[in-house]
Amino acid sequence: MGNHNENLIVLDRLEKKYGAVRALGPVTAEWRRGEITALLGPNGAGKSTLVSLLLGLRRPTGGRAAVFGMEPDTRAFRDRVGAMLQESKPADGLTVKEVLEFFRSLYSRPMPLARLLAAAGLEKEAGKAASSLSGGQRRRLSFAVSLAGDPDLLVLDEPTVAMDVESRERFWDMIKALAAAGKTVLLTTHYLEEADAVADRIVVLSGGRIVSDGTAAALKSSAALKSILFEEAGGRAPDERYALLPGVVRIEREANRVRLYTDDTDRLLHALLSGGIAVRGIEVREPTLEEAFRRLTNAEGGEQA
Amino acid sequence: MKPFLKMFLSVWKAETLRLLRSPFFLLFSLAMPLGFYFLFAGLNGPDKPLAGTTWGVYSLMSMTAFSLIGTAFGQFGIRLSYERRDGWAGLVRLTPLPAGLYLAGKIASTLGVNLAVIAVLFPSAALVYGLELSAWQWAACALWLWLGSVPFVAMGALLGAVRNADAAVGIGNGLLMALAVAGGLWMPLEVLPGWLQAVGKWLPSHAYAGGAWNVLAGGAPDLRQLAILLGCGAVFMVISTYIQKMKEAV
Numbered sequence: 001m002g003n004h005n006e007n008l009i010v011l012d013r014l015e016k017k018y019g020a021v022r023a024l025g026p027v028t029a030e031w032r033r034g035e036i037t038a039l040l041g042p043n044g045a046g047k048s049t050l051v052s053l054l055l056g057l058r059r060p061t062g063g064r065a066a067v068f069g070m071e072p073d074t075r076a077f078r079d080r081v082g083a084m085l086q087e088s089k090p091a092d093g094l095t096v097k098e099v100l101e102f103f104r105s106l107y108s109r110p111m112p113l114a115r116l117l118a119a120a121g122l123e124k125e126a127g128k129a130a131s132s133l134s135g136g137q138r139r140r141l142s143f144a145v146s147l148a149g150d151p152d153l154l155v156l157d158e159p160t161v162a163m164d165v166e167s168r169e170r171f172w173d174m175i176k177a178l179a180a181a182g183k184t185v186l187l188t189t190h191y192l193e194e195a196d197a198v199a200d201r202i203v204v205l206s207g208g209r210i211v212s213d214g215t216a217a218a219l220k221s222s223a224a225l226k227s228i229l230f231e232e233a234g235g236r237a238p239d240e241r242y243a244l245l246p247g248v249v250r251i252e253r254e255a256n257r258v259r260l261y262t263d264d265t266d267r268l269l270h271a272l273l274s275g276g277i278a279v280r281g282i283e284v285r286e287p288t289l290e291e292a293f294r295r296l297t298n299a300e301g302g303e304q305a
Numbered sequence: 306m307k308p309f310l311k312m313f314l315s316v317w318k319a320e321t322l323r324l325l326r327s328p329f330f331l332l333f334s335l336a337m338p339l340g341f342y343f344l345f346a347g348l349n350g351p352d353k354p355l356a357g358t359t360w361g362v363y364s365l366m367s368m369t370a371f372s373l374i375g376t377a378f379g380q381f382g383i384r385l386s387y388e389r390r391d392g393w394a395g396l397v398r399l400t401p402l403p404a405g406l407y408l409a410g411k412i413a414s415t416l417g418v419n420l421a422v423i424a425v426l427f428p429s430a431a432l433v434y435g436l437e438l439s440a441w442q443w444a445a446c447a448l449w450l451w452l453g454s455v456p457f458v459a460m461g462a463l464l465g466a467v468r469n470a471d472a473a474v475g476i477g478n479g480l481l482m483a484l485a486v487a488g489g490l491w492m493p494l495e496v497l498p499g500w501l502q503a504v505g506k507w508l509p510s511h512a513y514a515g516g517a518w519n520v521l522a523g524g525a526p527d528l529r530q531l532a533i534l535l536g537c538g539a540v541f542m543v544i545s546t547y548i549q550k551m552k553e554a555v
Contacts, residue, residue: 055399078401079306085399088392093323105315106400108307145396 008033008068008153008184009054015062016049024049024208026063033152036175036185038195041205042297047188050205051157054186055083067153079108082151084142084159090130097126100144107149119174120144121167135162143171147178154178156187160194172198196289206297216289223296224287225249225261228268232256234278245271259285312402316410317417324418330380334422338372339429345491351434355493357522362438365430366517367490369450372426373419374484374510377457378464378477381415385465386473404549412458419454423447438521446517449526453513456538460509462545466552484510509537 007030015025024046031037041047052058054065056073070077090099097113104110117123120140125133133141139162146154154175160168175198179185189195195202196216204212204219212219242251242260247268250261258279262268265284272279324330342364351361388394397407427443430436438446464480467473485491487501488510494502505511512533516526 057398075306075401075403078399081399083399085395086392088396091319091323091388091391091393093326094319098319098322102315102319103396103400106307106312106402108401142396146399149400 010066013063014060014065017061034182036179036199037201038199039188039203045205046208080152082146083155084146085157092131094130095127096122096130099130103145103148111147111150116144154185192289204296211296220287220292224292226265227259227261227285229259229283230279231281233280237277313410317414320411320414334372334376338368342368361434361436362521367514369426370514371485371490373454374457377461378481382461382464383473383477386467386470390470420451445520449516456534459538459541463541466548
């Protein structure tokens, strides 16, 4: 059904204000089918606001969000969307299986129970009271609940919080498999390595606006610098000498370990080796997503520009 | 899209299971009312005359009323508040299930369980004390107490709107006890101090049990009782609907 180029999510100058305070926007973006997108941003950047507008849980004060060409908060929309938001405690008095059967019964084409239990890794707990599950198991049950309607769009807010390493790995494998099967996944996370490993696309929000939108590699190369790391072999050279090397933007040092930041490591490496300073143990470092993220959002005060 | 009727039935089924498995329900809606009934009826003697009937049946109606009000407040109302706090309401909100249908399913399960409670309490008392009422009296009392529990469910919905779930528990239990004592469900209104009688006769709990007491004495619920219950039901329904709408408008 529908055409394959269909833009699944369209945000058109979407905006949310609380009184005079602007929490989000205006934001304009589009998502296609089958993409895994990580939504990153420091606290208060507008991630949760964006997610709640997208899910129709709050109403925008300007612009619009359309998903599958529909307004959010319609029944037809909810029939095709699954979401896992803040931590939730399952209702008492129901078993894991009964909770899942309840949610399955609300959708027009539910995912089979066995697949939900497998996705959550709760096969053994199917007959247990849902309220007796541990924190991590509850989180996995919430994940299974979000899949109950076999959704085309899956929205996950901090999905791996409270999960142990093993559950986390299983979880990301599942997400990749779902995306491969054509589902669109939008997630927020604080674990940048996870975003880097899983997401096809990374959208960075800061101060309620999109400050970067692209692949992890593009984000890293545009927002952060590469660096050369080495040890001084022949005593400490003054920082001024490094500053004279071509393209050096920043110098960091820790005893005799020196790190020079630049956007052209080839040229700098050449100049360094022919510059007469004795060095050893040279490493060329690609920027990490964390560095790119911090530079974009100026989140942590510890990093100087 | 899933038909409304199927969704409604799933909610009803899940909520009924939850209710029947709740230890609070078993304690406060069955064990406590039955225990107090046998205590009061036993102490006074089930055959002792009271208000044109006997303690044995009079107190049975009082304690059944107490049980059903307690279910409406505790199992329906307070639970709504907890479900919001615990995020369960948030999960349900994300499904295609309309909020009104969810509430309707919950109300239906509460009313269904209320009917089952009457079907347990009445025969238990009748068997133990060999109570003698005509079939129409049993039926009229059961029907009146069953339908009369609806305004208390509406009051429960208002309790469910209380943001702090622990506060909802305190308010709910306080209100239940006040309505029970001042409404003459523990002791007949006539033995209470005059000022409390003056307040008590206007309480919905008094009108609620009063309709059944009238049937026991050979009469029928009167217009005032009906008006108080209908009025309370309407007022609480309007207020809780209004609060619900306010919450949605963010």
